[in-house]
Amino acid sequence: MQPATVGSKPPDRGSSAHSSISGHCLCGAVTITVAGEHDPRIGACHCRMCQRWSGGLFLCFTANASAVAVAGEVRRYRSSTFAERAFCPRCGSHLWFNDVDDGGKAQSYELMPGLFDAARRWPLRSEIYVDRAMACVQLVGDHRRKTRAEYEAENPFIEGDME
Numbered sequence: 247m248q249p250a251t252v253g254s255k256p257p258d259r260g261s262s263a264h265s266s267i268s269g270h271c272l273c274g275a276v277t278i279t280v281a282g283e284h285d286p287r288i289g290a291c292h293c294r295m296c297q298r299w300s301g302g303l304f305l306c307f308t309a310n311a312s313a314v315a316v317a318g319e320v321r322r323y324r325s326s327t328f329a330e331r332a333f334c335p336r337c338g339s340h341l342w343f344n345d346v347d348d349g350g351k352a353q354s355y356e357l358m359p360g361l362f363d364a365a366r367r368w369p370l371r372s373e374i375y376v377d378r379a380m381a382c383v384q385l386v387g388d389h390r391r392k393t394r395a396e397y398e399a400e401n402p403f404i405e406g407d408m409e
């Protein structure tokens with residue numbers, strides 16, 4: 247017998263989970279708890295800014311700002327007019343990327359999955375700036391892929407990738 251739920255998965259706007267997970271940076275000075283809505287899938291970005299910041303491949307998952315609690319000292323770098331990138335000032339571990347409003351308030355978090363043990367089992371959701379990927383970084387699977395031109399056409403506020 248077919249279960250009634252087959253094929254009734256919601257459209258790809260987001261899988262979401264509400265379980266509580268926690269993670270920490272390499273030295274342990276910063277702890278992040280996500281207790282509330284988050285998407286348990288990974289997004290990858292190959293833009294030049296993310297390559298420089300991450301060392302090659304930027305990975306993240308999305309959580310509602312209201313679900314995220316951070317303990318410990320955090321440094322923030324305003325990498326563009328609309329976004330900031332945070333890191334631990336002691337060990338340098340990257341913590342998150344997020345869009346901020348004009349008052350500097352976080353709208354949502356794009357958290358670094360490597361901080362969270364739970365995220366090690368999560369699937370890849372999407373990959374952007376695929377045409378900018380380093381030659382050694384080729385991600386397999388049938389996830390969504392967007393080139394720089396495709397992504398920037400859909401997000402006109404982005405000023406364009408640095409060369």
Ligand SMILES: [Zn+2]
Pocket residue numbers: 271272273274275276334335336337338339
């Ligand atoms: Zn640290």
Ligand SMILES: [Zn+2]
Pocket residue numbers: 291292293294295296297304
């Ligand atoms: Zn990027």
